[in-house]
Amino acid sequence: MRKNLQKQLKHIERFSKEHGGMWNIPPETGMFLSLLVKLSHSKRILEVGTSNGYSTLWLAEAIRQNRGGRISTIERDPLKVNLARANFKRAGLSRFIRIYYGEAHKVLKRLKGSFDFVFIDATKEEYLPYLKLILPKTKPGALIVADNAIMFKDRMKDYLDFVRNHPKLESVLIPIGSGEEMTLRG
């Protein structure tokens, strides 16, 4: 990983620890997401729940190494949108990222697909409604990763039941970080 990016990720880790409320994924989850994006050669990524942009930077660096692509990321807190923008700039990865400020449901309705990699990390009870808006914007072979599938499994039970029982989805729980539910659209 580039030295500057490593420095920026550490900077965000320290900031989030000092200020609280950013709810960033742990670095091992960042590495896991990065490997998935590289292995799947994903180019069009969607993230729901940017916060101050920590997970977005892991995804953006993977996109950069994939020789291009774009991340659309959604956040409804204006303060976090500003923090994220500054972090993207400092890491030199802004050109790969478009941040959408607003309620995920509203943004998702107007976003144009198609996405080949999706990371969901916002309000747990809303994962299933997000997914229903996202699925029509994906093609077979798309990967969808949902965070907190162990830590908040009860709050996202409807989502987990849906992806684990849908005939066109294959889904597995990866016990890394807070638990990642990884789903392949067949």
Ligand SMILES: C[S@@+](CC[C@H](N)C(=O)[O-])C[C@H]1O[C@@H](n2cnc3c(N)ncnc32)[C@H](O)[C@@H]1O
């Ligand atoms: C767990 S944090 C995201 C952390 C980020 N993925 C990371 O690892 O750096 C969840 C974020 O989703 C945002 N959020 C929650 N519900 C949302 C919604 N309905 N629309 C847009 N943003 C939402 C919150 O403001 C919060 O910043």
